[in-house]
């Protein structure tokens with residue numbers, strides 16, 4: 139009898155711990171001065187461009203930074219000028235329903251798709267106040283690509299907590315062969331995070347100080 143109650147309690151405790159860690163990291167990031175965000179981001183962009191995979195990667199899925207997330211836009215601009223295909227995520231429900239059809243499976247309720255963008259100015263505000271590729275941009279996906287992954291906190295094993303929507307975990311479950319490159323500030327790295335069975339690990343983490351190979 140007691141054993142049965144163990145499980146939901148443990149799950150609840152873990153969920154609370156996740157929420158606390160998320161809250162602490164959101165607060166930490168909000169305190170970062172804008173100049174520090176830009177300086178650290180510049181170093182991260184340089185590291186990404188100097189990485190062993192950059193030269194051989196034709197397709198890069200980035201993200202449009204939100205709040206005090208590491209700003210990867212200078213790197214994406216370089217990728218575009220180097221002739222690479224660049225894409226950004228869309229989570230706006232109406233857009234995805236129009237482009238991909240009605241939601242059929244549970245998995246589709248937190249759906250994310252990537253849209254190719256030819257100039258970084260072709261964006262408009264979408265879901266969660268994130269800038270998304272505008273109507274001139276077409277959906278792509280599933281091919282060989284490197285994905286730059288934003289997040290609130292990561293650990294040295296490549297585990298990640300985002301905003302809690304499960305968008306990236308679901309996307310990586312659909313396309314497990316994509317290269318998963320986390321982009322974060324050093325202050326977003328924790329020693330160890332408790333994970334859910336659905337959490338997908340990163341292959342590398344890029345910070346202003348170093349590259350973590352998992």
Ligand SMILES: Nc1nc2c(c(=O)[nH]1)N(C=O)[C@@H](CNc1ccc(C(=O)N[C@@H](CCC(=O)O)C(=O)O)cc1)CN2
Pocket residue numbers: 201202203204205206207227228229250266268288289300301302303304305306
């Ligand atoms: N830059 C970026 N783009 C992204 C994500 C992300 O984490 N970062 N996503 C990852 O899944 C998807 C969008 N999902 C999101 C889900 C929830 C919130 C959210 O709760 N945001 C906070 C405020 C954020 C801030 O200003 O710092 C909020 O609305 O309270 C944001 C994005 C796709 N695009």
Ligand SMILES: Nc1ncnc2c1ncn2[C@@H]1O[C@H](COP(=O)(O)OP(=O)(O)OP(=O)(O)O)[C@@H](O)[C@H]1O
Pocket residue numbers: 245298299300301302303304305306307308311334336337
């Ligand atoms: N492949 C999946 N199929 C079904 N549910 C999933 C899948 N991946 C994640 N989830 C569920 O989504 C919810 C949110 O997941 P989680 O807390 O890991 O989000 P996150 O990684 O912080 O969010 P995001 O990727 O949007 O930044 C959890 O309840 C999780 O079980």
